[in-house]
Amino acid sequence: MYWLDKRLINQLSGLNQLFGELDRSFGSAPRERSSTAAFPKLNAWKNDNSILLTAEVPGVDPQDIELEVQPDKLTISGERHGRAKVEGDSYQRSERSTGKFRRELTLPFRVDSDKVSASCKNGILSISLALAAEEKPKRISVTVRND
Amino acid sequence: MSGTAMQKSESQLSEQTQAVNQHTFTPKVDIWETQDSYNLDVEMPGVDKNGLDVKLEDGVLSILGRVAPDNTVACEKVHSEYETGNYERQFHISEVIDEEKIQASIKNGVLNLELPKRESAKPKRIEVKVG
Numbered sequence: 001m002y003w004l005d006k007r008l009i010n011q012l013s014g015l016n017q018l019f020g021e022l023d024r025s026f027g028s029a030p031r032e033r034s035s036t037a038a039f040p041k042l043n044a045w046k047n048d049n050s051i052l053l054t055a056e057v058p059g060v061d062p063q064d065i066e067l068e069v070q071p072d073k074l075t076i077s078g079e080r081h082g083r084a085k086v087e088g089d090s091y092q093r094s095e096r097s098t099g100k101f102r103r104e105l106t107l108p109f110r111v112d113s114d115k116v117s118a119s120c121k122n123g124i125l126s127i128s129l130a131l132a133a134e135e136k137p138k139r140i141s142v143t144v145r146n147d
Numbered sequence: 148m149s150g151t152a153m154q155k156s157e158s159q160l161s162e163q164t165q166a167v168n169q170h171t172f173t174p175k176v177d178i179w180e181t182q183d184s185y186n187l188d189v190e191m192p193g194v195d196k197n198g199l200d201v202k203l204e205d206g207v208l209s210i211l212g213r214v215a216p217d218n219t220v221a222c223e224k225v226h227s228e229y230e231t232g233n234y235e236r237q238f239h240i241s242e243v244i245d246e247e248k249i250q251a252s253i254k255n256g257v258l259n260l261e262l263p264k265r266e267s268a269k270p271k272r273i274e275v276k277v278g
Binding site for chain 2: 092
């Protein structure tokens with residue numbers, strides 16, 4: 001529900017990113033599948049305890065990705081290096097883009113910035129963010145004593 | 148016991164998702180020619196070497212990449228900017244390729260193909276010996 005509301009608000013305020021984007025990538029890629037030129041593109045999943053973000057970063061060396069986490073903000077930045085062009089080679093297609101990128105996301109919930117993990121595999125970056133205690137559904141744990 | 152039941156239903160769900168997931172995308176490519184070969188870099192995020200199918204038949208190079216299933220099925224998707232699916236693209240190659248020597252590798256979601264030209268197709272160089 002919350003997400004739907006948030007999306008509506010973003011549309012009304014002219015933003016097309018659910019996460020409330022502050023900055024855009026400055027890669028030179030006009031040929032994206034969808035209308036926005038933001039890089040990297042993100043999907044997000046949620047369960048009771050955490051948020052999982054995935055991003056498509058084909059051709060980016062995982063070592064060239066930098067993440068910065070604040071309780072309500074996540075910044076993904078880095079650089080995608082191109083292949084060094086050799087003189088005499090002739091390019092017939094050049095659709096891929098290279099360069100620096102940066103996305104600054106305002107998260108619609110607070111996260112525990114000490115509990116963040118990230119991995120990169122097959123050109124997909126996965127970021128796991130633990131929700132801050134106040135965002136989690138309240139649970140009362142019952143300890144069973146055997147004595 | 149409930150744990151086992153949960154795992155079972157999750158795996159069934161992920162199979163269903165794969166079957167429904169029928170998007171096919173045209174991957175972005177760079178193609179360049181050197182004196183000795185044609186080279187391609189093909190962007191296929193989410194594809195590993197097991198999901199690749201590359202064929203060269205009758206001068207048509209077919210590239211198919213199947214995205215490995217992810218493990219996010221159990222969670223609720225709350226934001227979506229990209230869709231996942233397979234990648235498919237074909238190219239006609241007029242030049243004669245030495246099929247035995249085609250090299251393919253995939254790294255960080257980018258497939259690199261090197262298609263060496265046949266000896267007969269390479270520009271001929273005649274060395275002039277100084278006698």
